[in-house]
Amino acid sequence: MPPQGKAPVSRRNAAVGWRAANQEDKEFIRFCSLPLEQALREVGSRLSGLTAEEAEEKLAHFGPNEVSQLKKLKPLQDLVKRLKSPLVLQLLVIAAVSAAIGEAKSTVIVSAMVLLSVGLSFVLDRRSSQAVERLGKRVQSRTLVLRDGQETEVRIAEVVPGDIVVLHAGSLIPADVRLITAKDFFVSESALTGESLPVEKTAAVPPSAPATSLELPNACFFGTWVESGTAQALVLRTGQRTLFGALSQRLAEERPETDFDRGVRDFTFLMMRMMLVMVALVFLIVGLTKKNWVEALLFGLSVSVGLTPEMLPMMLTVNLAKGALSMAKKKVIVKRLPAIQNFGAVDVLCTDKTGTLTQDRVVLEKHVDILGNPSEEVLNYAYLNSFFQTGLRNLIDRAILEYADLDTSECRLVDELPFDFQRRRMSVVVEYEGDHVLICKGAVEEIFSCCSRYQIEDEIYPIVPAIRADLFEEVEKLNRDGFRVLGIAYREFGREKTTFTVEDESDLILLGYIAFFDPPKESADEALKLLQKAGVQVKVLTGDNALVTEKVCRDVGLSVERVVTGAQLASLSPEELENVVEEAQVFVKLTPTQKEEVVAALRRNGHVVGFLGDGINDAPALRAADVGISVDSGVDVAKEAADIVLLEKSLLVLEEGIMEGRRVFANIIKYIRMGSSSNFGNMFSVLGASYLVPFLPMKPVQILANNLLYDFSQTGIPTDRVDEEQVAKPLRWHVENIKRFMLFVGPVSSLFDYATFALMWFFFGCREFLSPQLDEGSRQSLVSLFQTGWFVESLLTQTLIVHIIRTKKVPFFQSRPSSSMLLATLSVMVLGVWLPYSPFSQTLGLVPLPLSYWLWVAVFLLAYGVLAHLVKSWFFAKFGGE
Numbered sequence: 001m002p003p004q005g006k007a008p009v010s011r012r013n014a015a016v017g018w019r020a021a022n023q024e025d026k027e028f029i030r031f032c033s034l035p036l037e038q039a040l041r042e043v044g045s046r047l048s049g050l051t052a053e054e055a056e057e058k059l060a061h062f063g064p065n066e067v068s069q070l071k072k073l074k075p076l077q078d079l080v081k082r083l084k085s086p087l088v089l090q091l092l093v094i095a096a097v098s099a100a101i102g103e104a105k106s107t108v109i110v111s112a113m114v115l116l117s118v119g120l121s122f123v124l125d126r127r128s129s130q131a132v133e134r135l136g137k138r139v140q141s142r143t144l145v146l147r148d149g150q151e152t153e154v155r156i157a158e159v160v161p162g163d164i165v166v167l168h169a170g171s172l173i174p175a176d177v178r179l180i181t182a183k184d185f186f187v188s189e190s191a192l193t194g195e196s197l198p199v200e201k202t203a204a205v206p207p208s209a210p211a212t213s214l215e216l217p218n219a220c221f222f223g224t225w226v227e228s229g230t231a232q233a234l235v236l237r238t239g240q241r242t243l244f245g246a247l248s249q250r251l252a253e254e255r256p257e258t259d260f261d262r263g264v265r266d267f268t269f270l271m272m273r274m275m276l277v278m279v280a281l282v283f284l285i286v287g288l289t290k291k292n293w294v295e296a297l298l299f300g301l302s303v304s305v306g307l308t309p310e311m312l313p314m315m316l317t318v319n320l321a322k323g324a325l326s327m328a329k330k331k332v333i334v335k336r337l338p339a340i341q342n343f344g345a346v347d348v349l350c351t352d353k354t355g356t357l358t359q360d361r362v363v364l365e366k367h368v369d370i371l372g373n374p375s376e377e378v379l380n381y382a383y384l385n386s387f388f389q390t391g392l393r394n395l396i397d398r399a400i401l402e403y404a405d406l407d408t409s410e411c412r413l414v415d416e417l418p419f420d421f422q423r424r425r426m427s428v429v430v431e432y433e434g435d436h437v438l439i440c441k442g443a444v445e446e447i448f449s450c451c452s453r454y455q456i457e458d459e460i461y462p463i464v465p466a467i468r469a470d471l472f473e474e475v476e477k478l479n480r481d482g483f484r485v486l487g488i489a490y491r492e493f494g495r496e497k498t499t500f501t502v503e504d505e506s507d508l509i510l511l512g513y514i515a516f517f518d519p520p521k522e523s524a525d526e527a528l529k530l531l532q533k534a535g536v537q538v539k540v541l542t543g544d545n546a547l548v549t550e551k552v553c554r555d556v557g558l559s560v561e562r563v564v565t566g567a568q569l570a571s572l573s574p575e576e577l578e579n580v581v582e583e584a585q586v587f588v589k590l591t592p593t594q595k596e597e598v599v600a601a602l603r604r605n606g607h608v609v610g611f612l613g614d615g616i617n618d619a620p621a622l623r624a625a626d627v628g629i630s631v632d633s634g635v636d637v638a639k640e641a642a643d644i645v646l647l648e649k650s651l652l653v654l655e656e657g658i659m660e661g662r663r664v665f666a667n668i669i670k671y672i673r674m675g676s677s678s679n680f681g682n683m684f685s686v687l688g689a690s691y692l693v694p695f696l697p698m699k700p701v702q703i704l705a706n707n708l709l710y711d712f713s714q715t716g717i718p719t720d721r722v723d724e725e726q727v728a729k730p731l732r733w734h735v736e737n738i739k740r741f742m743l744f745v746g747p748v749s750s751l752f753d754y755a756t757f758a759l760m761w762f763f764f765g766c767r768e769f770l771s772p773q774l775d776e777g778s779r780q781s782l783v784s785l786f787q788t789g790w791f792v793e794s795l796l797t798q799t800l801i802v803h804i805i806r807t808k809k810v811p812f813f814q815s816r817p818s819s820s821m822l823l824a825t826l827s828v829m830v831l832g833v834w835l836p837y838s839p840f841s842q843t844l845g846l847v848p849l850p851l852s853y854w855l856w857v858a859v860f861l862l863a864y865g866v867l868a869h870l871v872k873s874w875f876f877a878k879f880g881g882e
Helices: 011-015 023-033 036-043 052-062 075-083 086-100 104-133 243-252 259-290 293-307 312-328 339-345 376-388 395-403 444-449 465-471 473-480 522-533 546-555 566-570 574-583 592-604 616-624 636-641 651-692 700-713 735-763 766-770 776-805 819-837 851-879
Strands: 142-147 150-155 164-168 176-188 225-237 332-334 348-351 363-368 412-420 425-432 435-443 451-456 459-462 484-493 508-517 537-541 563-565 586-588 609-612 627-631 644-646
Touching (some): 259 293, 259 339, 339 651, 376 484, 376 508, 395 508, 444 508, 609 616, 616 627, 627 636
Parallel strands (some): 537 586
Antiparallel strands (some): 142 150, 164 225, 176 225, 412 425, 425 435, 435 484
8 A cells, every 4th residue: 555644745855846755656667666556466356346335444544535625714713813913902001001900991992893893804704615615516527436336426525545436528637647548538637737738647657757747647636637548557645645745735734925915024023112102201201290090100101192093904804895895896806805905005916827828728820831831731631530530539629629610511431540658649531522631630640650641732742861950840839839739640541441450650751830829818818917017927826838838928028038847846046046036037847746845936026926727736735825815616625715716717806906015005004194193193192291391281081083984984995096107017015115104294283283282382371281380170171171182183173184195196186085085184183173062062172162262273273284284295205105
């Protein structure tokens, strides 16, 4: 028996691809190289298959034939994981401290925000995951095996080593198997290797052991499927021991941190550091100057709530959810909401070739004579060969018949010489224009070996040794252009001959060649131009060969300056690899682990990487990318590894998704900048006022109400318009830039806060608070007047800054906000003006303001808007930033 232990994929293995370095792969190659009788004996099987009892014993020993799935978190575990987010923990700590000191309002409001944001993201993510799970699963969930000498249908999960499986067109290969018999057997391995054309498989034992199990001609692998023909095969590896299983195990590993995760973490830690410093300073200043440490603690806690962008979890979720809904309308399912931001940040898109750049189908592209000139006679003879052959038509035959619709009514099939793997050709004999014509189609070398003459137009010439090389020139040219080429030859016989054998495939006339290709998608060229314009590099990672891949890239307008093969990658050091992935645009003949390595190297170089793939071989790279993208027609393991699932495999859909991701992130950054700079400015004002004013400049409940109203003014951000300039290039988290913005723009509001302090203190008489003749009630009235004046000015200027910061342009004139955002901000400003005169004024400690105050505030708002815009424009001109 081959060893049935797990086959880990280490970095050493990754460096050499799927080489037979691990013992299990060596054993698999050995079993495929043994004489069949010996292989059956060692596996404990026979040509008639296992008995039902033997199968049950093996199933109990080896386990079900299943591969790793992503570990699904239970709902409670999922919620706990979300609550462990640094930002959520910060808010929970604030809520807990508020509760401990009896600040019930703060506790309830902050806790509600946490629960709402976490709950919303939990529900939306769960719904997305369930939608993906409902996508198409494997069509073939059962397979035929020989049990007790009879063909029996069993679930694929019940297949065990030693089973004899019966395969036919459409069958999924249910395990890693060795072929026992095979007739016209073609297997599609595109999901495993990326090869677009089906691979011929035979039961013949290889003359020597190949370097990798994928090169075995008599082996088939779990997850691939039968294109045509029939076969019987011996099961050698099942479940986790298969190549598919080894790859799927990578999904159980912890997902690498993405650009979005790092950005949220870094911003959270920045705000936590700022909060701790500011709260400590405010606490000490208020405690030392006012001599009331309990009041100082309450005020410091309010400051911490004011400095924290507590709406961030909700704002992130709502923005991302809106993006997910917009993408769903474009047939894109978002499994993980943060992937939308990663989508927008992508600056390198790695994609496979088949089905993305190409149409994932074989078409007849050329029918030429031996000089390369188009030839209708070559097409006619190829069509007759495919039309009259009685075996199962493969992709090549179907492509020929789809290419033309010729009249065969005057032709009749006389005889047929079916395809076999030794001859690598097939012939039909057709009654055609009064003669019996043998038409032979097959591999060029095999066809050439049967020919003694060649035809150019109507002239026939003998093939002499001197011109043999010349006859292959057109074939070599077609091969260089990435075509799969077949030869067409014929020989005419008299009508008296009606029975034909393989010996009659001699003395043929070489007529010409037919060339096949997986054509490029019509939309690929346009999509690549749009991606390039959007600042996204496209790199092709494929298991296919260089000639085919280069041809496709040229056809879709993708610049190819350097092509790197998997063998070349295997010889590189990590440092060399990081240089190569920058220079090369196309990587060919890659193993799955090499695809993963390329993605990881690009990320180490500082890129945000998206990877598009739908095959088993793409799963590790999908997992390693910042955003993994698959399609609903992809294999299950690819869909599980992906963050985003497309219902249409198109680069145009991807480009739309990237732009949608940028719009979402641009709105998130608006909130980050608005909240951090405005809150910092307010707390900078609190810090000074706490020292300068002999009473609290604003009550804790007023700070909380002010902060909540300001947060509400930003609820229109998810629907806000985004300037085209903001999404013209990839958007990423730049926490240092956000920090600088906060430090430069935040204090602008403080200037007007301090102006308001002076206005209230000197112009509206609040300095009378220090008068010893004043009674306590009058003092409290002056305190309330001061606090109300700053509350209103702070709220109005903060709300105005929303429109200043939302665009780099002149607000309202060059860039208009969305209706919902304008309505939200106007509502808050009106509410702020109304509150001092409202029934809630006593609860909040607010008092009516003199009429002249509003004239001063109007001047402050105008001056603040102009100055904030000038500082903002200067900042972006000096420091840049999205």
